[in-house]
Amino acid sequence: MTTTESRRTADGGDAAGDPAGTNGHQLTAEEQKWIDKKKYAWVFSLFPAAIPLILWGGVEWMKAVDAPEFFVHATWFLGPVAVFILIPIGDFVLGRDGENAPEEFVPQLEETKYYRIISYLYFPIMLASIVLCCWQWTYGGLTWYDKLGLAWSMGMTSGIGIVAAHELGHKKGSFERWLGKIVLAIPAYGHFYVEHNKGHHVKVATPEDPVSSRMGENVYSYLVRSIPRQIPRAWNVEKKRLARAGKSQFNLDNDVLNAWLITVLIWGVLLVTFGVGVLPYMIIQAVIGIALLEFVNYLEHYGLLRRKLEDGRYERCSPEHSWNSDNLTTNIFLYQLQRHSDHHANPTRRYQSLRSDVFAPELPAGYATMIATAAIPPLWTRVMDRRLMQYYNYDIERANLHPAKAARLRRKWNRIADTRHSAEAV
Template sequence: MSVYKKIGFFSAFIIPALVIAGYYLGGAWNFSTVVFVFVLIPIIDQIVGKDAENVEDRVVSQVAEEFYYRFILYVWVYVQLAFLAWGCYVIAQQNMTSLEYIGFILGFPLVTGGIGITVAHELGHKKSKLERFYAKVLLMTTCYMHFYIEHNRGHHVHVGTPKDPATSRRGENFYAFWVRTVRDSYLSAWRLEFERMSRKGLSKFSLQNDMIWFTLLPILLCAVLTAVFSLPKGVILWDIPIFFFIQSILGFSLLEAVNYIEHYGIVRKEIAPNKYEKVNTLHSWNANQLISNFFLFQLQRHSDHHAFAHKRYQVLKHVEESPQLPAGYPSMILLALVPPLWFKVMDKKLDEWKQTSLA
């Protein structure tokens, strides 16, 4: 992989830097992160264009094992933890105007959710205990630890079928999808853990049930952060838990917006009652914009990820035959927020892709 691409994956760190800079510059600068992500990145995506280059097969194994790429993700974990602590410190100061607070609270989850959950997603698919631990830590900061269970053992099994809460259906707007997927994904994670406990001959509510811990740990983290920053003031700063849960909701909403985009209308063929064709590179939407893929660690090469879930982000392939989104994720998220425009663009794309895939 070229040097500029290797450096490009450090782009994600621009986002927390912008949030921090925006706060200290004050005023409307607190909106700079939102403008950068949803205005400047789409413009740069259009200017720079797409990247169809894949790592050569003969060196895939070598590139996949390079520690450099894991190092970036590991650094992100510590940056995000420090960033969250700093965010709580900022809230504890109570020195922002209402407008500044809105800009701050909109920019913050672009770090913890937009990129943080992306990193957690990447790490959570790996066999290393350290990487899986880091994935859980990141998900804890956005109250979405059940994603670790449901995504790996639920979504990747049932994607493109009615059983998958994270597969958006044709004609389903983002807001209806959000309610369904947030509710059903959480319940699905509980069911998966109940089944695991049953197989082990344990009580459903055994302390080995990860969902008990995954539900409690974010609350405990919030309590610790609140205590740490409240003690010097001598009073409970309720602004901190409010901030923690708002940024969590906005953070995991970004994840669900991405899920909505990645799987809209794509269904697998039912080859027998309740049995579906094997997942392949035709079963997810792709976006191959170079710049937004840097920021998202090539998450937009989503078709190859679903076909080969344990592949590391740096060796994910662009597959031309996969359904292709008209733009990168930042642009598509904005489009998804306006259902009439989304349906006008994506239903047509879906029809075109189906005709091509059946040809």
């Protein structure tokens, strides 16, 4: 790298030409040399949006070279392989990220349009993927298991699409918020826009939040408990907001209602264009996408608890109330969602600026690996309960406990704590 190149700033400008940096701050020599090493890697965050397109290309290539039929059929199922095998391999090979942008560069990063364009492009690619899927389900001559595999792979696109919508939905601009709602329409999860921003972020890491999983609660019971409670909470948030403005809850200003109408519109156009036969596979991809998102929700705050203050309010949300996992590959593919503590502290901060916080509890692996771990509850309990207790210095009362398991958990971990204290005393 040349001297000139090494002095490039986050948006590609010449740091030497702007020695004062952002807001008039005098940058140090080292800060002037800082570059966003991940800048062009963010293009890879669009690959999940194109999973069905990539698989279709692979199938066509294999047909052209007369590959065995088994491989042709198996290709449609490779979406989950990309998410749950290739990404963890990338995490293992490339390791942790760990680099935070100097705070003086954050405003500049936030204003660089390149990063916004990357997040905007997820939707048109995702839309092309769902249109291709519908065409294949109707006219592609696929077997029923090929169609199922394609729906499963499209579910990966939809699930990660909710992450992209999450990034857009937190922003202040109306264009980005509406684009987030449109992305949410494909997995039919439009209420997430309200529920996440105005429900989860307010009550996170408390027993009152259905999205914050509890110690002793396995992921399957969590899904059954959490998902049905999110819709009424989102609706009630909008009902109260509109009532304060003197409006009916059945109003197009209701952000739950208008998000659902976008789903009806997009799904309706696809059904009219490709026939009702695509409906079962549309439902399958939506269910898988939602499950993928909710698995992530499960692991992000497992067992973590905000204390209740004397005035009845909860302490302010801090980095200690979110599990982080700063693995480089997963960070790229999930818009740094794994830097979750900084996201809760600064919800409008853009993905490229999110920081890894040393005070946040750390998951032992990236999200994809931890989702697979959560799918096996005894393995999850073995890995995460001890990690949670180590973080809380074996004080079980500091954890957010599943009510049905609270007594058993107290007996177990109080006994372990007593044994540890006795050993330390000796």
